[in-house]
Amino acid sequence: MSTPAPIHIIGGGMAGSEAAWQAAQAGVPVILHEMRPERGTFAHQTGELAEMVCSNSFRSDDDQQNAVGLLHWEMRAANGLIMRMGDAHQLPAGGALAVDRHGFSQGVTAALEAHPLVAIDRREVPGLPPADWDSVIIATGPLTSDALAQAIRAETGEDSLAFFDAIAPIVHIDSIDLSKAWFQSRYDKGDTEAERTAYLNCPMDKDQYEAFIDAILESDQTGFKDWEADAKYFDGCLPIEVMAARGRETLRHGPMKPRGLTNPHQPEVKAHAVVQLRRDNALGTLYNIVGFQTKMKYGAQADVLRMIPGLEDARFARLGGIHRNTFLNSPRLLDGQLRLRTQPRLRFAGQITGVEGYVESAAMGLVAGRLAAAERLGRPLTPPPATTAMGALLTHISGGADARTFQPMNVNFGLFPPVGDVRGGRKGRQQRYKAYTDRAKADLHGWLQAAPALA
Numbered sequence: 001m002s003t004p005a006p007i008h009i010i011g012g013g014m015a016g017s018e019a020a021w022q023a024a025q026a027g028v029p030v031i032l033h034e035m036r037p038e039r040g041t042f043a044h045q046t047g048e049l050a051e052m053v054c055s056n057s058f059r060s061d062d063d064q065q066n067a068v069g070l071l072h073w074e075m076r077a078a079n080g081l082i083m084r085m086g087d088a089h090q091l092p093a094g095g096a097l098a099v100d101r102h103g104f105s106q107g108v109t110a111a112l113e114a115h116p117l118v119a120i121d122r123r124e125v126p127g128l129p130p131a132d133w134d135s136v137i138i139a140t141g142p143l144t145s146d147a148l149a150q151a152i153r154a155e156t157g158e159d160s161l162a163f164f165d166a167i168a169p170i171v172h173i174d175s176i177d178l179s180k181a182w183f184q185s186r187y188d189k190g191d192t193e194a195e196r197t198a199y200l201n202c203p204m205d206k207d208q209y210e211a212f213i214d215a216i217l218e219s220d221q222t223g224f225k226d227w228e229a230d231a232k233y234f235d236g237c238l239p240i241e242v243m244a245a246r247g248r249e250t251l252r253h254g255p256m257k258p259r260g261l262t263n264p265h266q267p268e269v270k271a272h273a274v275v276q277l278r279r280d281n282a283l284g285t286l287y288n289i290v291g292f293q294t295k296m297k298y299g300a301q302a303d304v305l306r307m308i309p310g311l312e313d314a315r316f317a318r319l320g321g322i323h324r325n326t327f328l329n330s331p332r333l334l335d336g337q338l339r340l341r342t343q344p345r346l347r348f349a350g351q352i353t354g355v356e357g358y359v360e361s362a363a364m365g366l367v368a369g370r371l372a373a374a375e376r377l378g379r380p381l382t383p384p385p386a387t388t389a390m391g392a393l394l395t396h397i398s399g400g401a402d403a404r405t406f407q408p409m410n411v412n413f414g415l416f417p418p419v420g421d422v423r424g425g426r427k428g429r430q431q432r433y434k435a436y437t438d439r440a441k442a443d444l445h446g447w448l449q450a451a452p453a454l455a
């Protein structure tokens with residue numbers, strides 16, 4: 001059999017390195033284009049592949065009770081290079097998987113340099129790939145070079161590629177107290193019942209509002225870097241602490257305005273302010289707090305947000321933040337194979353698809369590498385089932401998330417289809433998480449066996 005034509009992978013970070021490994025292991029040649037060390041970024045320090053730019057942790061390694069731990073398990077089961085090197089360079093860190101960052105990235109670099117089917121080209125790809133690159137994976141990450149980012153933006157449209165994320169906190173619905181909060185859209189707007197109930201409302205009286213503003217103003221906050229202070233995004237999405245600092249009533253006339261809402265638990269009492277949460281995924285398991293992007297530090301943020309009536313026991317799928325981040329509006333642009341709908345020769349992987357974190361990015365590289373290799377070999381592969389951690393992330397970014405409010409996402413159980421016959425709420429959590437992870441492991445095995453050449 002003749003050797004297949006190569007797949008071009010742009011970016012040798014977490015996702016691109018894993019994608020290259022998966023495709024090459026399946027017997028497909030790869031040309032991996034990495035601009036470092038010739039051209040750097042503000043965060044990368046070395047020329048190694050798969051450099052960890054900040055913390056040295058892959059987070060929890062608990063594959064029974066934690067969604068990122070389950071992702072580790074799945075990537076190990078799929079012979080992932082990132083997990084193999086993470087395990088080989090593990091440092092003691094309790095239940096978390098912390099790694100020696102230099103040993104790890106040197107290990108990834110050496111494995112790919114030694115692979116007979118991988119060639120590494122150390123140059124920037126400064127624009128969309130030439131037409132004769134008929135299978136491409138773009139995995140250039142949150143700090144995609146300007147020239148390529150501008151070219152992607154020209155291809156996908158002005159609103160489709162963001163250069164920062166302004167994340168409002170996201171809450172698991174089963175941790176919200178519905179004896180205090182209620183479903184209603186402002187002025188009951190919406191044509192369908194689903195639209196009229198897409199919002200959850202948490203009321204505050206005057207004392208609660210004043211205490212809340214005090215807590216925001218006194219909270220521990222992360223400072224803005226120079227480039228952030230200049231960023232124009234501020235006009236569109238001010239952090240809540242900046243709004244609160246402009247005046248104690250600003251939030252009450254902005255994201256916390258009480259107009260057009262009636263609390264069915266206390267219809268005779270007019271709320272002084274209302275915090276609104278909007279449905280964040282098709283499953284209806286996650287709700288984002290509307291307009292609450294923030295630079296409050298994580299610990300302070302959780303404490304302040306739990307002052308909101310109805311959110312006293314809130315569990316956060318992710319906390320808010322504002323960061324430099326280049327990412328696509330994937331729910332609108334990508335199909336279930338991670339291909340650009342308008343140019344299917346271009347796949348995307350890693351953080352640029354709107355997942356967040358080293359492990360999630362590598363997982364999307366693993367999936368993209370397998371899907372591209374299978375396509376190249378003429379044996380197209382279905383994506384991993386939505387009940388697995390890899391499949392749940394993929395389903396979320398390629399259509400499960402609301403494209404209008406899409407922001408980067410870590411893996412979490414709120415992305416998984418519910419399991420039947422297990423107890424809800426806080427008390428049933430342990431049993432529920434075990435059911436999610438058992439189901440995921442069984443279904444992942446089925447997926448891996450469906451493509452034995454890639455297993």
Ligand SMILES: Cc1cc2nc3c(=O)[nH]c(=O)nc-3n(C[C@H](O)[C@H](O)[C@H](O)COP(=O)(O)OP(=O)(O)OC[C@H]3O[C@@H](n4cnc5c(N)ncnc54)[C@H](O)[C@@H]3O)c2cc1C
Pocket residue numbers: 010011012013014015016033034035036040041043044050051053054055056123124125126127139140141142143144145148324349350351352356357358359361362
């Ligand atoms: C400042 C900062 C801190 C972070 N801290 C954490 C953290 O603590 N924990 C965590 O889990 N995640 C963190 N992240 C997110 C982290 O970047 C991702 O989790 C992960 O590195 C993304 O993997 P990736 O492969 O998508 O991108 P990357 O790992 O960034 O890889 C992309 C690669 O593409 C290359 N590249 C870019 N443009 C081109 C081009 N045109 N041609 C050729 N090569 C190109 C880059 O040099 C880079 O090597 C942080 C991100 C930033 C920006």
